[in-house]
Amino acid sequence: NPLTARVFVNRVWLHLFGKGIVTTPDDFGVNGSPPSHPELLDDLAVRFMEQGWSIKSLIRELVLSRTYQLASIPDAASLKSDPENVWLWRASPRRLDVEPFHDAILTVSGQLEVRPPTPEQAFLAKFHPHREAEFFNFNPPFKPTEIQHQFRSVYLPVVRGVLPTMYQLFDFAAPDRPIAQRDESTVPSQALFLMNNTWISD
Numbered sequence: 355n356p357l358t359a360r361v362f363v364n365r366v367w368l369h370l371f372g373k374g375i376v377t378t379p380d381d382f383g384v385n386g387s388p389p390s391h392p393e394l395l396d397d398l399a400v401r402f403m404e405q406g407w408s409i410k411s412l413i414r415e416l417v418l419s420r421t422y423q424l425a426s427i428p429d430a431a432s433l434k435s436d437p438e439n440v441w442l443w444r445a446s447p448r449r450l451d452v453e454p455f456h457d458a459i460l461t462v463s464g465q466l467e468v469r470p471p472t473p474e475q476a477f478l479a480k481f482h483p484h485r486e487a488e489f490f491n492f493n494p495p496f497k498p499t500e501i502q503h504q505f506r507s508v509y510l511p512v513v514r515g516v517l518p519t520m521y522q523l524f525d526f527a528a529p530d531r532p533i534a535q536r537d538e539s540t541v542p543s544q545a546l547f548l549m550n551n552t553w554i555s556d
Contacts, residue, residue: 359399370416372448379534390440452524453507467504502553523547
């Protein structure tokens, strides 16, 4: 199916550049946005298939491109003619996702544990893996404040309905449905969290 390669290439492009060639990554149909660079999308998809669907080769090609290495410095004329940067004349400034933000806070405080947790240290180890009732949204066996440890974010458990507070505030993807592109918000509660949260203070 030729659509499969296009969808995948578009998602890799989205993660590297911050915005997909098709800006509606979940909808390639008539209701979705048309690609800003259809020939580029087709070319990348064809070469992706020819290279044996190698994700590593695709990422290498994109990050070594001139477009990926552009600076984010604005140019007055280009900013006037293409304020949304559709034609990729500069790198678009991007927000830091919550996972590296979490890890950066632990790193600068000297508390980050870079090794993966042992089976005994894993947060969910104390819960029976086959007792699904413990993880029902309406009766979680723990609170979001309990899901904190010094390990990298990749080792934090993602339990539906019981996300850590920091993840809830800083636009983590909802774990109860597939999401291709996260929302981005700037709200007062984010600043208040950074000013007053006990974990941040510690």
